[in-house]
Amino acid sequence: MGIVNVTPDSFSDGGKYNSPELAFLHAKQLIDEGADILDIGGESTRPGAEEVSLETELERVIPLIHRLAPLDVPLSIDTSKPEVMYAAVKAGASFINDVYALHRPGALDAAVESGANICIMHMLGEPRTMQLNPHYENVTSEVMQFLQGRINALESAGCEPSRIVLDPGFGFGKNLTHNLTLLRNIGKITALGYPLLAGLSRKSMLGTLTGHKSPGARVYASIAAALISVQNGVHIVRVHDVAATRDALKIWEAVIKDNGQ
Numbered sequence: 237m238g239i240v241n242v243t244p245d246s247f248s249d250g251g252k253y254n255s256p257e258l259a260f261l262h263a264k265q266l267i268d269e270g271a272d273i274l275d276i277g278g279e280s281t282r283p284g285a286e287e288v289s290l291e292t293e294l295e296r297v298i299p300l301i302h303r304l305a306p307l308d309v310p311l312s313i314d315t316s317k318p319e320v321m322y323a324a325v326k327a328g329a330s331f332i333n334d335v336y337a338l339h340r341p342g343a344l345d346a347a348v349e350s351g352a353n354i355c356i357m358h359m360l361g362e363p364r365t366m367q368l369n370p371h372y373e374n375v376t377s378e379v380m381q382f383l384q385g386r387i388n389a390l391e392s393a394g395c396e397p398s399r400i401v402l403d404p405g406f407g408f409g410k411n412l413t414h415n416l417t418l419l420r421n422i423g424k425i426t427a428l429g430y431p432l433l434a435g436l437s438r439k440s441m442l443g444t445l446t447g448h449k450s451p452g453a454r455v456y457a458s459i460a461a462a463l464i465s466v467q468n469g470v471h472i473v474r475v476h477d478v479a480a481t482r483d484a485l486k487i488w489e490a491v492i493k494d495n496g497q
């Protein structure tokens with residue numbers, strides 16, 4: 237899943253792709269690099285980010301989805317607003333990625349009624365304050381309990397299980413130890429019975445572990461994190477660096493492929 241930010245303040249590539257034409261060219265480049273899905277977001281969810289209005293978010297993402305829809309690559313809408321979910325699916329998106337796990341009023345019903353696939357992600361708190369002092373007794377089991385609760389809510393609202401994807405939410409209300417524990421144990425989350433999505437690309441934990449590198453210098457660390465995720469059972473990796481990630485995963489695929497020996 238290639239990341240297409242149409243925001244002026246995303247932490248990693250913020251500002252680079254905020255004109256409509258540049259966002260479109262960036263999306264096309266990620267398709268050329270081999271992205272299987274594009275995740276289009278018009279609201280930054282980085283720690284400390286301010287919220288954007290409905291009008292601004294719609295203006296950023298809907299024209300882009302209209303332009304990308306004919307290219308036949310599945311499109312994901314990264315939003316927590318029910319109006320944006322509805323408009324994005326109408327414009328051609330087939331996947332809803334809500335870091336608030338459909339907690340906003342009306343979001344659960346909008347997502348279920350849209351017919352799209354749905355990624356529900358774990359977050360402790362909210363982006364403005366989530367990194368202040370996150371605390372867990374057992375991060376993996378608490379994340380799993382949260383995700384099971386949202387699965388139950390979705391299925392009670394009429395969502396087919398085959399539409400659901402789960403995400404532990406790296407960096408969303410988690411310190412470095414929490415993130416590493418989750419990554420080490422991510423295979424356990426597959427026991428819930430749904431495909432997993434993981435987003436580690438260029439995240440601050442990778443900067444911390446490699447000597448406080450800036451987001452653009454976290455590419456090699458991001459490849460390692462994506463590879464570890466997939467080796468541990470993750471189905472979809474949300475990444476900035478599609479070509480590099482694909483090459484790494486091709487090597488993994490060649491090694492695990494049964495060659496009869």
Ligand code: 8Y7
Nearest residue numbers: 281314333355357403405406435
């Ligand atoms: C994630 C995400 C972000 C993630 C899912 C960033 C929108 C921050 N991270 N969605 N979104 N999972 N599902 O660093 O980890 O890209 S925004």
